[in-house]
Amino acid sequence: MAVKPLLTKHHSLARILLLSFISLLLLPFFTFQASAQQLTGRSITVSTASPSVAVTHDFRFTYVSTSSVGSLVFEYCDNSPLPYQPCNAPPGLDLTPATLSSQTGNTGFGVDAIDTTANRLVLSRAPAASTATPSEYVITGFNNPSVPSSTEFIRIATYATADGSGSFTDNGSVAYATTNPFLVGAFVPPFLRFCVGITVASNCSSASGNSIDLGDLSASHASSAQSQFAAGTNDTSGFSIYSLGTTMTSGNNVIPQLNSPSPSIAGTSQFGINLRANSSPSVGQEPSGTGSAAPTANYATPNSYMFSDGDSIAASTLPTDFNRMTVAYLVNVSAGQSPGIYSTTLTYMAVVQF
DSSP: OTHHHHHHHHHHHHHHHHHHHHHHHHHHHHHHHHHOEEOEEEEEEESOOOTTSEEEEEEEEEOOOOSEEEEEEEEEESSOSOTTSOOOOOTTOOOTTOEEEEEESSOOOEEOTTTOOSSEEEEEEEEEEOOSSEEEEEEEEEEOOSOTTEEEEEEEEEESSSSSOSOEEEEEEEEEEEOOOOOOOOOOOOOEEEEEESEEOTTSSOEEOOOOOOOSOBTTBOEEEEEEEEEEEOOTTOEEEEEEOOOOEETTEEOOBOSSOBOOOTTSOEEEEESSOEETTEEOOOOEESSOOEEOGGGOSTTOBBOOTTEEEEEESSOEEEEEEEEEEEEEOOTTOOOSOOBOOOEEEEEOOO
């Protein structure tokens, strides 16, 4: 029975020694953690948030410690930004082909291909003191994780070692999200607006008249009249406008058409058109509007007239806003032209290749 107090005293002493030993063990651990500091001004800019596509990640932050830094680590996790939590690698992410395309501030780093893994990118350099300065690192050459609508956390840490091993010095985290592509679709229908009349609005909002009376034809002077058309299209190839019909006839009697650009000659039987303002005779107007259409070469010279069935008389090679053009009609007859009521019907046709 005399032994029991001795055992109790010995047991208490052992417990005291054990607690002292644990306290001594934990002291360096807590002292080390107190020295770690947060990287400040942290941000990430991603070139795209779409899953599984090539991406550029632009990291910016400011070092706080000025101790030696031999490596900089970016660890991608989809579960937590905290450095002491387990890290789940984001599905579809592979950092092994990543490259460091640019760096500013604390520089001299290169990708450590040996220690880099699918979700942990290690940038390495010869250990050197860091400076408390804003720094930027642009990472390219890899794809975003494959899961849409997920948040990815990147744990950033500096290490004294050159391979990202051991305890970190400074650390911090940033986050970004992948999203499903949001597509906005629309259809722009092709259009061709074309109108013909004695007079037409410049945007084809109105057109009036479809008949011209030249009155009595005389060998002493030219007879003339005019009509208009307007056109616009969004077709990439533009449009062409054709004149279809014949010269003026009265039964079997014909007023010859001008087969090449020619001037008006009173007393000579002629029929022709052009698309310009003329002084001989005074008829027609210049093309107007903001579009790119213009008269074709054979119908583009003032005081020069021509007519050929099926000719293209105006065209644009581009999508074009509206142009309004005036068709000038010229008729001359000789003294020997057979009498009669002369007439013709002309059709104007606009064509695009949708």
